[in-house]
Amino acid sequence: MTKGIIITLPRYDDVTEYISQFSKYIIDEAKNRGILIKELKDKEVTKVHLDKILNGIRYKMVIFNGHGSESCIFGHKGEKIMECNSNEKLLSGRIIYARSCDAASKLGKSIIEHDKTGSFIGYELPFVFYHNPQWEANPLKDNVARIFLEPSNAIPISIIKGNEAGYAHHNGRKLFLKNMRKSLLTKSVEALSFAEALWTNYIGQVIYGNEAATL
Amino acid sequence: MNKTSTAQNEEINEILKELVITRIEATMPSNLKLSIGTQSGLSKQQVIEHVKKGDDIGRQVIQMHIRFLKAQATGEFVRALNSVEDD
Numbered sequence: 001m002t003k004g005i006i007i008t009l010p011r012y013d014d015v016t017e018y019i020s021q022f023s024k025y026i027i028d029e030a031k032n033r034g035i036l037i038k039e040l041k042d043k044e045v046t047k048v049h050l051d052k053i054l055n056g057i058r059y060k061m062v063i064f065n066g067h068g069s070e071s072c073i074f075g076h077k078g079e080k081i082m083e084c085n086s087n088e089k090l091l092s093g094r095i096i097y098a099r100s101c102d103a104a105s106k107l108g109k110s111i112i113e114h115d116k117t118g119s120f121i122g123y124e125l126p127f128v129f130y131h132n133p134q135w136e137a138n139p140l141k142d143n144v145a146r147i148f149l150e151p152s153n154a155i156p157i158s159i160i161k162g163n164e165a166g167y168a169h170h171n172g173r174k175l176f177l178k179n180m181r182k183s184l185l186t187k188s189v190e191a192l193s194f195a196e197a198l199w200t201n202y203i204g205q206v207i208y209g210n211e212a213a214t215l
Numbered sequence: 216m217n218k219t220s221t222a223q224n225e226e227i228n229e230i231l232k233e234l235v236i237t238r239i240e241a242t243m244p245s246n247l248k249l250s251i252g253t254q255s256g257l258s259k260q261q262v263i264e265h266v267k268k269g270d271d272i273g274r275q276v277i278q279m280h281i282r283f284l285k286a287q288a289t290g291e292f293v294r295a296l297n298s299v300e301d302d
């Protein structure tokens with residue numbers, strides 16, 4: 001397996017637009033460190049294309065941005081691109097981070113059952129975030145969305161920096177807690193709503209497989 | 216399940232919905248949108264409508280509130296917050 005990253009970046013609604021745009025920080029970190037990165041953008045995020053890339057490029061890490069369900073991760077316009085009992089074996093032995101609702105609960109476990117040398121970090125509950133519609137045309141300026149998306153970005157960034165998957169997972173969860181604390185200390189009306197959503201992401205984030213895996 | 220317990224469950228569900236709607240009305244800012252599950256960018260009013268209907272999204276919102284309330288009640292939330300230092 002080669003030291004490199006494959007990342008999906010679909011953009012067809014608010015959620016995919018935000019999580020794909022915030023992935024800029026992950027991509028920048030990889031590029032700054034000279035790590036090879038293959039970006040699948042917009043219409044390229046299809047099952048056919050992803051299968052081809054996973055078969056042809058043996059990069060160690062795969063990052064999914066997109067909607068999810070217990071057994072699937074979706075790509076462009078809701079196409080199933082990764083599914084239990086379909087193409088999941090293509091992820092065997094890799095480090096996977098899936099910023100997708102619920103996908104850890106069945107898909108994540110199933111991937112790791114094939115090969116326990118890899119690791120899967122993801123969410124077994126819905127991934128929740130608030131955003132300010134004022135910044136929909138420029139998500140990176142949205143400091144509300146940042147509260148939720150920075151802790152999740154921190155997971156792949158930590159792995160890119162050379163840390164083990166287990167450390168990256170625990171550090172990401174800690175950042176959700178830190179943002180909860182910061183939010184509550186502002187004593188603003190929305191603080192409780194933010195804490196509630198961050199709490200869902202905090203308890204929903206899990207790791208399966210090899211916590212010592214590194215890029 | 217007999218008719219009485221079905222009616223009682225329905226009453227509890229309605230009380231639960233009312234509680235969650237009260238919390239949303241009190242704490243969710245009208246100028247922000249919530250993304251949860253496969254549902255993209257919901258306004259405060261849309262979130263409330265989903266909870267009232269009790270559809271998939273509404274149930275996910277209710278579960279989010281219940282999980283948070285449970286964590287507060289058991290002390291898990293405070294313990295978790297105290298486990299991290301401020302920067």
